[in-house]
Amino acid sequence: MIIKKIAFGDNNKAFIEQRLTSGLNVIYSDDNNRGKTLVMQGAMYSLGYDSIFPSSFNYKEKYFYSKIEIDNKEYELLRKRNSIVIKTDGSIQVFNSIGDFKYFFDKYIHSLPRIQKNSRKKTVDLSLLYELFFIGQDNRNPSGLISKGQFNKVDYKNMVYSLAGLFTNDSDELYILEIKNKIESSKIKLKEVRKKITLIKSNPEIAEIFSKLFDSERVQAKIKSIKELNERISKLKRSRLREINRKAKLELLISELNSLNIGLSEGDVRCGECGSDKIFYSNNDLTFEISNTDVRSEILKSISESISQKNEIIHDHTSEINQAQVSLSREMRDSPPNFQKIIVYQEQVDSENDFDDEAFSISQEIGSLKSQLTRIESISSSLKEDRKELDKKILGIMTKLYKSIDWNGNLEFHDIFTKNDSTFSGSEEQEFYFCKIVALNEVLKHDFPIMIDSFRDGELSTSKEDRMLQIYGMMNKQVILTATLKDEEYKSNKYKSNIKINAIDYSSHSDCKILTKDSKDEFSSLLENFHGIVI
């Protein structure tokens, strides 16, 4: 994948970056707040990443555009909030959720790795995938993931294994621990729910307490967020229902098609005189069959693919619904000031919630977790070995890379994530990320560019930086880095003078004002490209 163009803005102001090349690019400026991070995060955002924007930037009201090339095919993407439009020659598609976009991405753009999570095979989220090659400036954390979604670092490692062809159930001890914890917390949850059930039954006059507290501001805010969560849940439930309907229709369709394809003509034609069945069609317009076996089997294949994709979407919706329900109950649990009130809200706003059902599903979950645990603990040892080998390989490359930029360095790598308690000093964290990202690319040979925002974070020394740039330059793929230069570096044309670098200078942008009216018209015409689709 190559990123060719990045743009963002609204109807009044915009910024467009189209100077990127397919080699090593460094975006730099002589001071902070020139928009480098916005461009990096903006590009990733348009691709479906869960970007972290500076808080002063109102990204929810902006459009984010990018033009990328994968396998010699160009795609244009446009995102606003959680809606994404993707356009390629001849076709256009709108998605109102990143989750839906993910399946399209998987099927038509670039297949996404599958991992085992909660005893199901899951397609990873784009945000998780993108952390293979993108390091943002904020919220960095060498011991974990930058973006916090439904996936965790165990999933990340499994994704790496999956990309390396070492896919199967989780064997990680961490994961076993996670399941054990889950069982524990599910048991506590179950207890709570059971308590609620008894409480509801024993407190009929709760409504009174509720009305007295109703006016307080905090309660109002609570109600609002609960209402939002409920709306979300019901919206999800609606789209899940529609998907279930579509799936059912497709399943019916398959049997309908099979019966349509049985010709009406029973028996065959024979010559009345000699009894031969070699009767030729003649003096008739030449006609072909309306379809052949290839076409019919392709159609059936596509339909079953759609069905299994719908299954996955339905499952995703379900887990999103569950998540929202969990946040809903958390929202209510955190409520002030006493437990009884919580139940009132719950009854008031979420009459659908049936504790009996919940208790039942939790105990079921505990059951399935337990069986999962047993299965995982007995996983084949050969895969474990292969994975260990891969880990060793990655760590080996990381160490080699580290030694090549920092001859006297003392860092030792034990994992692609650091331990929670380990701390880096100075530029060590930066060096760690460098080694990790480059090593992963080397081992997995993935198709994505390397993108690192603020790649010299932590006062990286000039000699180390030069060696890093040299390695980036030799990677034979698109690399996009950003850096803020010191005065003397800037004056000496640090990057411009290096012919291997496509140096892009952002210094002329005024402080915190990357978006200008100048690019407005060009940006509007980019938007018009999407045939007036309003998102």
Next chain:
Amino acid sequence: MYTFKKTEKNNKKASEFETKSMLYLLGMRHDSKDIDIITIDCFNDVTGANEEFSKLWDVQSKNHSSLPPSKIGESLLTLYDNFISSINFYEYILFIPKLNRDYLINGSLNVYNYQNIEDKQKKGIEKKLKEKINGNKSDSIPTLFFDFLDRVTFVEDNKSISTYVKNLSQFKNKRLISENIYENIFIEIRNAQTVLKNTYIENETIQHHPSEVLRFKRHITKSKINTLLINRLIGIDVFSFPGVPIPFLPFIVGLDEEEVKDVLQECNENLSRAFFDKNGCKAFWKISEMIIGLITSDLIKDVTQIYIELTLKIGINTSYLTKDTILYMISLIKTGLENDNKKDSLW
């Protein structure tokens, strides 16, 4: 007057070669776009013609694993007969496997004329051809013998079956189509071609104009082949076209995402019914053929316009071919044909 002679019933390997030569005429030549009709085994193995039959491309195909000069000379006989007949042909083509490179002056060519053949082999060719024409070994020079040889084009088959089919297509799918699928389409064309030979026309005559050959119903039109191909490729797109084909956008404006999904699924369901319905097949075929005709006659024309013109020409009363479905199908075909006619990439 022209009398049909030496028409043949062929074995599979030879007919495959004839199909190749037909597809060569329809898709591999610089003037392929002028060829509208192919007659099978009338004037010659395969003869291409424009719509008015004012230009004829005459092809003799010879699939022998080895073609020594004598075999080549023998193969040229029907072309010679046509050369001296009352009909003027525009091209005389001998469609053959790759010749031994020693026979050729410039061995890098795959399409060449008689001058590219070495003198030694020329002698052998001429000797055998004369023998065949004269009916004896007298070695006398037949009428216009050398004029004929100067007019022959030799075309070597050096491509795979699927390439012949691919070159025919002006249609581009979003997905990669496997070789196998193209090969099966080739077989379908070959079988259709074979069926045409099942009539008997030996010693039939035509009096005035080559177009009279149409009455023997031994021809395939380019539009039929085109429809076959596009139909197969569209069929493969059903339920797998990524997103909304752009020409279809006006019809989903104002719908929300869920509604759009429903409309698309509906259209795909209906199209798949059409492709599976053995009994409604003729109507659907006709509709496809017309849509392709309307689109290729004017690529700018919009989907609604095409739909109106289509429904004026033909009544659509198959229950599942709803208006939306037809509009969707027009959009799919239009997208496939447009893609092929524009070059992408700005960067």
